[in-house]
Amino acid sequence: MTEAEKAKRTATRLAQALADLQENEALQIVRQRMAAGDDPLQIIEECQAGMREVGERYAQRRYYLSGLIMAGDILRQIMDMVLPAVEQKFSGHSAGLVLLGTVQGDIHDLGKNLLMMLLRSYGFTVVDLGVDVPPEKFVEAARALKPHAIGMSGLITAAHASMRRTTEALRTMMAQDGVRIPILLGGQVDEQVCRFVGADYWSTDAMEGVRLCQKLVAVGE
Ligand code: B12
Numbered sequence: 001m002t003e004a005e006k007a008k009r010t011a012t013r014l015a016q017a018l019a020d021l022q023e024n025e026a027l028q029i030v031r032q033r034m035a036a037g038d039d040p041l042q043i044i045e046e047c048q049a050g051m052r053e054v055g056e057r058y059a060q061r062r063y064y065l066s067g068l069i070m071a072g073d074i075l076r077q078i079m080d081m082v083l084p085a086v087e088q089k090f091s092g093h094s095a096g097l098v099l100l101g102t103v104q105g106d107i108h109d110l111g112k113n114l115l116m117m118l119l120r121s122y123g124f125t126v127v128d129l130g131v132d133v134p135p136e137k138f139v140e141a142a143r144a145l146k147p148h149a150i151g152m153s154g155l156i157t158a159a160h161a162s163m164r165r166t167t168e169a170l171r172t173m174m175a176q177d178g179v180r181i182p183i184l185l186g187g188q189v190d191e192q193v194c195r196f197v198g199a200d201y202w203s204t205d206a207m208e209g210v211r212l213c214q215k216l217v218a219v220g221e
Helices: 003-018 024-034 039-059 065-084 108-123 135-145 159-175 191-197 207-219
Strands: 097-101 123-127 149-156 182-186 202-205
Touching: 003 024, 003 039, 003 065, 024 039, 024 065, 039 065, 065 108, 097 108, 097 135, 108 123, 108 149, 108 182, 108 207, 135 149, 135 159, 149 159, 149 207, 159 182, 159 191, 182 191, 182 207, 191 202, 202 207
Parallel strands: 097 123, 097 149, 149 182, 182 202
Antiparallel strands: none
């Protein structure tokens, strides 16, 4: 077996172990790969594939809510192992300020937290409003902080309407205060959702979110 084939096989094993809720096996694979110096971002990407499969099984009623909870718990442990290894690229000065939150009605936060930790490891200052954040709270924080970007996360369908309400409230505040702050969406979103919400950008990839924020800060300065 070539090195590339071996790598692909262990990658599949990690996504599979997570999808099968095999906690010990998943953690063991990550431990071994971290010790072998594997790319932490690649590990995170494979975990996302495993989590998508968990979601599929839940939708097909092969898993119950307890399955989602277990998968979330395994992913949290994996993130704890992997994220400290993501290099501190720009230590010492802030690369920019980003305001983040999961919108009202939604409590999913693993993806948002991942984005937050990646942004921080790339030197950003992040203010995290948490989950189930009402539009007024986004507006209040954005008005006080004037961040370089505002990121909203949402994974359930109902989050789209919340994102739209929040965007409308933020646009009103920006018009009153004479500022223009880019609004980014993440989670279960796409181009159509972005248009419905009236946001500026969307991504389903935390690393792409970081690159986007870097570009926005560069443009804004
Ligand atoms: C784990 C999980 C849970 C956990 C969440 C734990 C936690 N602390 O977050 C728990 C058990 C709490 C949960 C609860 C529920 N869940 Co749930 N859950 C999932 C699951 C399996 C994985 C989500 C996840 O963490 N993925 C891994 C992370 C890393 O990926 P991510 O969130 O997409 O984030 C990535 C990117 O999107 C991006 N990103 C994320 N945010 C942002 C923000 C910005 C600005 C940017 C740029 C990028 C970005 O970065 C991340 C890394 O690249 C999904 C399945 C799926 N397909 O996603 C279902 C899923 C989202 N859940 C679902 C449902 C139905 C529920 C419940 C309603 C179940 C219930 N009956 O109570 C509740 C929701 C309650 C509520 N009001 O929010 C459905 C939603 C269906 C829908 N269309 O509405 C899904 C799709 C499962 C399914 N197929 O049915 N869930």
